[in-house]
Amino acid sequence: MNDILKERQNQVVTKGKDDAAIACGKASVAGSVSQRACVFCGSRVVLYPIADALHLIHGPVGCAAYTWDIRGSLSSGPQLHRLSFTTDLKEKEVVFGGEPKLYQALISLIDNYKPKAAFVYATCIVGVIGDDVEAVCRRVTREKGIDVLAIMSEGFNGTKKDGYKLACGALSKLIGTDQTSIVPEHSINILGDFNLAGELWMLAEYYRRMGVNMVACMTGDGRIDDVRKAHKAKLNVVQCSGSMTYLAKDIEDKYGIPFMKVSYFGIEDMSDALYEVARFFKSDEMIQKARELVREELSKLLPELQKYRAQLEGKKAAIYVGGAFKAISLVKALRLLGMKTVVVGSQTGNQDDYNLLKELCDEGTIIVDDSNPNELSEFVKQTGANLFIGGVKERPIAFKLGLGFCDHNHERKEALAGYEGMLNFAKEVHASVCSPVWKFMK
Amino acid sequence: METPISKDKSTHTNSFSHPSGGLGGAVATRNACKLCAPLGASVAFKGIRGCVPIIHGGQGCATYIRRYLISHYKEPVDIASSNFTEESTIFGGGANCLAAIENVISQYQPEVIGMATTCLSETIGDDVKFYIRNYKDLSDRETLPHFISASTPSYQGSHIDGFHEAVASAVKSIAEGGEKGEHLNIFPGFVSPEDIRQIKTILEDFTIPSILLPDYSETLDNPIWESYHRIPEGGTPIESVKKCGSARASIELGTILNKGSLSGRVKNNALATTAAEYLQESFGVENHRMPLPLGVNNCDHFFETLSQISGKSIPMKYTKERGRLIDSYVDGHKYVFGKRAVVYGEEDLVVALSSFLNEIGIEVALAASGGESGRLEDEIRKYCPENTPEITVQNGYDYEMIHEWCIENKPDILIGNSKAYYIARELDIPIVRCGFPIHDRIGGQRIKHVGYTGTQELFDQIINELIGYKQDHSEVGYKYM
Numbered sequence: 012m013n014d015i016l017k018e019r020q021n022q023v024v025t026k027g028k029d030d031a032a033i034a035c036g037k038a039s040v041a042g043s044v045s046q047r048a049c050v051f052c053g054s055r056v057v058l059y060p061i062a063d064a065l066h067l068i069h070g071p072v073g074c075a076a077y078t079w080d081i082r083g084s085l086s087s088g089p090q091l092h093r094l095s096f097t098t099d100l101k102e103k104e105v106v107f108g109g110e111p112k113l114y115q116a117l118i119s120l121i122d123n124y125k126p127k128a129a130f131v132y133a134t135c136i137v138g139v140i141g142d143d144v145e146a147v148c149r150r151v152t153r154e155k156g157i158d159v160l161a162i163m164s165e166g167f168n169g170t171k172k173d174g175y176k177l178a179c180g181a182l183s184k185l186i187g188t189d190q191t192s193i194v195p196e197h198s199i200n201i202l203g204d205f206n207l208a209g210e211l212w213m214l215a216e217y218y219r220r221m222g223v224n225m226v227a228c229m230t231g232d233g234r235i236d237d238v239r240k241a242h243k244a245k246l247n248v249v250q251c252s253g254s255m256t257y258l259a260k261d262i263e264d265k266y267g268i269p270f271m272k273v274s275y276f277g278i279e280d281m282s283d284a285l286y287e288v289a290r291f292f293k294s295d296e297m298i299q300k301a302r303e304l305v306r307e308e309l310s311k312l313l314p315e316l317q318k319y320r321a322q323l324e325g326k327k328a329a330i331y332v333g334g335a336f337k338a339i340s341l342v343k344a345l346r347l348l349g350m351k352t353v354v355v356g357s358q359t360g361n362q363d364d365y366n367l368l369k370e371l372c373d374e375g376t377i378i379v380d381d382s383n384p385n386e387l388s389e390f391v392k393q394t395g396a397n398l399f400i401g402g403v404k405e406r407p408i409a410f411k412l413g414l415g416f417c418d419h420n421h422e423r424k425e426a427l428a429g430y431e432g433m434l435n436f437a438k439e440v441h442a443s444v445c446s447p448v449w450k451f452m453k
Numbered sequence: 454m455e456t457p458i459s460k461d462k463s464t465h466t467n468s469f470s471h472p473s474g475g476l477g478g479a480v481a482t483r484n485a486c487k488l489c490a491p492l493g494a495s496v497a498f499k500g501i502r503g504c505v506p507i508i509h510g511g512q513g514c515a516t517y518i519r520r521y522l523i524s525h526y527k528e529p530v531d532i533a534s535s536n537f538t539e540e541s542t543i544f545g546g547g548a549n550c551l552a553a554i555e556n557v558i559s560q561y562q563p564e565v566i567g568m569a570t571t572c573l574s575e576t577i578g579d580d581v582k583f584y585i586r587n588y589k590d591l592s593d594r595e596t597l598p599h600f601i602s603a604s605t606p607s608y609q610g611s612h613i614d615g616f617h618e619a620v621a622s623a624v625k626s627i628a629e630g631g632e633k634g635e636h637l638n639i640f641p642g643f644v645s646p647e648d649i650r651q652i653k654t655i656l657e658d659f660t661i662p663s664i665l666l667p668d669y670s671e672t673l674d675n676p677i678w679e680s681y682h683r684i685p686e687g688g689t690p691i692e693s694v695k696k697c698g699s700a701r702a703s704i705e706l707g708t709i710l711n712k713g714s715l716s717g718r719v720k721n722n723a724l725a726t727t728a729a730e731y732l733q734e735s736f737g738v739e740n741h742r743m744p745l746p747l748g749v750n751n752c753d754h755f756f757e758t759l760s761q762i763s764g765k766s767i768p769m770k771y772t773k774e775r776g777r778l779i780d781s782y783v784d785g786h787k788y789v790f791g792k793r794a795v796v797y798g799e800e801d802l803v804v805a806l807s808s809f810l811n812e813i814g815i816e817v818a819l820a821a822s823g824g825e826s827g828r829l830e831d832e833i834r835k836y837c838p839e840n841t842p843e844i845t846v847q848n849g850y851d852y853e854m855i856h857e858w859c860i861e862n863k864p865d866i867l868i869g870n871s872k873a874y875y876i877a878r879e880l881d882i883p884i885v886r887c888g889f890p891i892h893d894r895i896g897g898q899r900i901k902h903v904g905y906t907g908t909q910e911l912f913d914q915i916i917n918e919l920i921g922y923k924q925d926h927s928e929v930g931y932k933y934m
Contacts, residue, residue: 016556039512041536041549042556049513071572071607072482072823073489077517079872094853099482105576105608116481135511135573136608139542166511167537167573384531385560388681403520407529411678452677 027374035380044383049166053174061233062086065126068097070134082421127235128158179258189239195224200244203251206231210428242266253334275428277344308430319437324349329396335360353394413452415443484852487823489607490615494569497619500667502688503564507533510571525890550584568602575606617711624728628698630736636662638703646674664693674898698736705729707801713826748809774905785916790814797869798888800824808836821850883918
């Protein structure tokens with residue numbers, strides 16, 4: 012393909028054709044219509060599911076409006092995270108400073124909503140106009156007796172990944188502040204699950220059946236008090252490693268708690284996630300229970316999957332998602348359905364992720380970092396994909412080209428993790444690929 | 454941690470209460486009922502043929518806006534970003550701006566580039582017009598696209614201000630004067646693609662040559678494609694924008710437009726000039742400003758104006774549509790009379806909807822907008838002669854204020870975009886979705902609001918929603934209404 016911007020050509024490789032390592036982790040090229048967002052976005056999506064915290068966006072109105080109730084992260088209790096609060100800065104504050112408005116907004120919101128803690132997200136212009144957000148947060152912390160944490164997530168100050176780091180930094184400040192709670196022996200934290208469509212509840216139930224207790228999930232169905240005692244767990248189990256590895260490493264450094272990376276998508280990875288935890292606790296009983304659980308779940312699931320596999324065998328898929336770890340699981344899950352991945356890419360993958368993808372995929376698969384609509388549409392055409400898996404921004408590209416689309420982003424309403432999720436995934440892939448409407452596209 | 458907090462010190466309620474009054478827009482905005490200016494500018498730019506918008510700011514702005522628009526229009530919406538870094542913020546976004554222009558040209562070969570600024574680039578004082586001149590000087594390309602640049606910091610006004618600013622900028626930089634032609638300019642405002650199609654059909658039926666600006670009836674509502682179009686077909690051609698200066702007259706839909714005096718936009722400054730005003734001042738193109746043609750009165754005004762300007766009579770088709778609409782008003786009047794509605798969203802849509810509800814006997818209990826023109830109240834009172842004293846009109850409102858108002862005042866129906874669904878759900882109030890955005894249903898781009906048939910569709914929907922609500926909540930259920 013000739014149309015890849017020169018600056019981006021080393022961010023695309025084809026397995027079997029290109030030997031060079033893929034370039035990644037770069038800032039997006041100006042004018043390239045990247046599918047990425049910004050630093051603020053990274054922080055916001057990670058912390059968003061903490062349901063009993065106040066999330067206040069300090070800046071003009073846009074950033075808050077576009078992230079109102081943006082993820083399908085469910086809460087079993089408070090719903091405060093689903094409200095969008097902003098200082099809605101106007102020209103007056105841009106000229107004279109936004110600190111007084113931020114202070115007043117925090118005080119009134121805390122008085123009215125009584126959150127367990129507050130996160131204040133600084134957006135692009137806050138630093139430029141010279142607001143000392145951290146000073147305001149310290150003052151409100153003193154006055155209101157709850158932690159008010161400044162997230163200095165000015166959009167231009169790096170990439171979405173830097174936003175993840177900032178979010179992890181804020182969580183890190185909370186962890187360890189509850190010294191009194193006692194947790195059971197076999198306790199873990201789940202990192203990087205956001206309880207989309209209730210997925211966390213499913214996973215926690217699997218672990219419970221094995222005799223494993225969850226102290227905190229960061230951040231799905233998250234609660235501030237759980238985060239505070241997260242240092243009492245024995246192990247951190249990390250999904251969405253792109254966003255949460257920073258935190259896992261930080262906890263390891265501070266408290267000596269090891270972590271393992273897992274994925275809950277697809278049968279293999281899901282089962283491994285359970286076995287690995289059982290092995291970590293070196294408990295035969297737990298391993299036995301995990302085996303029983305997997306056997307039980309698979310005996311229900313596999314016959315169901317066969318029906319779909321029969322119709323999906325040999326179809327080709329393109330994947331473009333936020334994190335590369337998810338892409339890896341998807342390649343495996345598709346294989347279970349008899350499908351081949353012909354294009355795979357992510358917004359924020361790192362070198363290891365891409366190497367793994369290259370290993371995993373068949374010859375001729377296009378692997379891409381930080382792609383854009385032009386490239387994606389071209390790749391899809393080139394490879395003759397039958398299905399596209401991505402998020403909201405990729406959907407119309409697929410649909411306009413008459414291609415099935417499976418939504419694997421954070422707005423989804425059907426659980427895709429776990430065994431149940433695998434069946435939902437098969438159903439969705441099946442509905443996307445086998446709908447009769449594609450006949451009209453000819 | 455500054456002050457380590459023990460966990461039992463903070464008070465916590467499991468479900469948060471909704472404080473009534475007292476809080477709100479004065480301090481924090483809670484669930485904003487408005488969007489930021491570059492979004493509006495992007496939509497307007499999408500309505501110019503061959504135009505690729507570039508948002509001069511951080512990558513997130515373009516991506517968030519794309520995602521927001523895609524969720525409504527269900528179409529690819531390519532918007533480039535100049536992708537600010539820390540260096541651009543400190544030393545100026547010139548280099549990024551030039552790189553973005555160059556990369557957009559090489560990828561898209563656009564006829565037009567529409568540049569919209571952001572809070573960031575405006576705050577650091579970037580001069581986009583200067584960068585564009587700079588690019589033109591430096592470029593060795595034989596042909597260059599047309600450039601339109603709109604000043605759209607999100608701390609001034611809302612997406613509606615951004616929309617009108619982009620339209621006005623297009624006209625200011627491209628329109629030419631000359632001998633008066635037969636054609637009319639129509640500035641439809643931020644309506645749906647279906648509305649634009651409806652207005653075009655009306656003008657075709659009148660056989661009046663016309664220029665619609667912007668026209669995203671195709672670009673944001675494409676048919677299926679055989680191959681991917683980097684730039685979707687359709688949009689107002691640049692040649693037409695040039696001819697705006699020699700039009701016989703302009704019709705400008707909406708009466709509030711970007712005339713807001715609050716939140717930093719000052720009356721009479723250049724940013725509050727609309728395209729039609731500029732054409733009137735610079736080229737003597739007479740401007741007819743009127744509310745959106747929604748409701749019989751507003752439609753009559755629109756059709757009569759078309760007839761009067763063109764000297765042509767109103768086509769029979771529309772006389773019949775009008776007749777059918779009034780016939781249905783009669784059929785349905787009892788089911789709507791005295792019902793209390795909350796109307797919310799963009800100010801000009803709120804004015805038109807209120808005036809329509811007013812003429813069918815629905816009481817507009819609350820007319821609210823996140824817009825900050827400070828003119829909503831006057832306009833509503835002007836166009837709602839039937840129940841003026843009862844209406845509560847609120848500029849600068851957010852959804853939580855609407856929510857709290859609804860808890861206290863128990864309205865019968867909500868009419869506006871999809872974002873108030875959570876209020877409707879919690880309080881069990883029927884909701885009729887219209888305007889922008891519609892994020893939880895399909896077909897937002899095909900909702901028709903304007904003309905007698907647009908009014909008809911809304912009327913049927915509102916009345917059926919009310920009838921359905923009563924039927925669903927009746928003890929027996931029934932088969933005749």
